[in-house]
Amino acid sequence: MNKPLLNTIVNPLLSWYYSSARVLPWRDNPTPYRVWVSEIMLQQTRVDTVLPYFERFVAALPDIASLAQADEQQLLKLWEGLGYYSRVKNMQKAALTVMKLYNGKLPASFEALKELPGIGAYSAGAISSIAFGLRFPAVDGNVLRVISRITASADDITDIPVKKRIEQQVTEILPTEAVGDFNQSLMELGATVCLPNGAPRCDICPLKHLCLGFEHGIAAELPVKTVKAAKRAEAKTVLVMVCGDKLGVTKRKKTGLLAGMWELPNIDGALSMEECITVVKDMGLSVNEIQPLTEAKHIFTHIMWNMMGYLLQVNEARNDSITWVSPKDLKERMALPTAFKAYIRHYYAYLNSNTGR
Ligand code: SF4
Incomplete structure (x- = not known):
């Protein structure tokens, strides 16, 4: 379906890509x-934001061997501000696998790439085609939108079978030469001309004469995307405060979510390290050391917490709102909501490495 139409976009799109x-x-x-690093950085992040990060990252870690050996703090620092830190951690895990299994070189195989941590079908397609010239599609949100508009398809692109069908349609028209350029030309058109949120710039589009969405005057209404009932997202900064071997906990209010439960102290919003130190000082505690922790998510019925956290070594001080509990008490006597499980693990890891418990 639509193959003849889609076949006709290949050459004009490539010409436009080479000139624009x-x-x-x-x-x-x-x-x-470099393709791998850029593709991972570009997930959920704009090109303008990624540019300085990319340059810094490849200057500091110019190859897979250096990425595999990098200290975690250095990695986090290089990624600081890009968010979704699991991306860079997965990259390091993948780099270690590549060192072990592939002699430090990314495998020129879509399937083998897809086996690596953090690399899904889209990234594997992008790396295979751009870096190795293999004929695989790289279908992201931009490409789903562009193809839906060109074919005037009113199918819901959040449906898996629809995505699969579009992947198949793109696969069928992939040129034998310049496959990576073609994949990039589709993404580039989506990112710079066939813009989302009802704002396609059809007047300057190299595919205007071929596009059914434009011809039927419905381009701006496409693609169709079911909006799932959104959960309210709340950003939280969780404090894993350790004093000696004790952990600081607080009690939640008697009403509302998780009413009356013990919890790790947490603050609304995503706090920088400096802001976090100020908050803790305002509690009357002095901070000896602070270290950022992994991000975590917890989904309640109507709310989603997007959490970030810090491990803080603090000096004992009087603070009526904080209760210091021993590991034994924590294990045996206190019930903390599952939402904090990811951060409690960091407390135990800290105890293991510092006190051998
Ligand atoms: S003509 Fe408009 S809707 Fe069609 S591909 Fe170009 S920008 Fe997108």
Whole structure:
């Protein structure tokens, strides 16, 4: 379906890409490593934001061996501000696997790439095609939108079978040469011309004469996307405060979510390290050391907590709102909501490494 139409977009799109695409550092020198780093950074993040991070990252860690060996703090620092830190941690796990199984070189195989931590079908398709010239599609949200509009498809792109069908349609039209350029041209069109949220710039589009969405005057209404009932998202900063071997906990209010339960102290919003130190000082505690922790998510019925956290070593001080509990009490006597499980683990890890408990 629509194959003849879609076949006709290949050449005009490639010509447009060669004359109009943005100059981006990973396109200049598309080694597998650089393509991989850029694709992971670009997930949920805009190109403008990624540019300085990319340059810094590949300057500090120029190859897979250096990424595999990097100290976690250095990795987090290089990623600081990009968010979704699991992305960079997965990259390091993948780098270690690549060192072990592939002699430090990313495998030129879609299937093998997809086996690596943090690399899904989209990223595997992008790396396979851009870095290795393999004929695999790289269908992200931009591409789903562009194809839906060109074919005037009113199918819901959040449906898995619809996504699969579009992947199949793109696979069928992939050129034998310049497959990576073609995948990038589709993404580039979506990112710079066929813009989301009802704002396609059809007047300057190289595919205007072929696009059914434009011809039928419905481009701005496409693609169809079911909006799932949204949960209210709340950002939280969780404090894992340790004094000696004791953990600081507080009691929640008697009403509302998790009423009356013990919890790890937490503050609304995503606090920087400096802001966090100020909050803790305001509690009357002095901070000896602070270290950022992994992000975590917890989903309640109507609310989702997007949590970040810090491990803080603090000096004992009087503070009526904080209760200091021993590991034994915590294990045996206190019930903390599952929402904090990810951070309680950091407390135990701290005890293991500092007191051998
Ligand atoms: S003509 Fe408009 S809707 Fe069609 S591909 Fe171009 S920008 Fe998108």
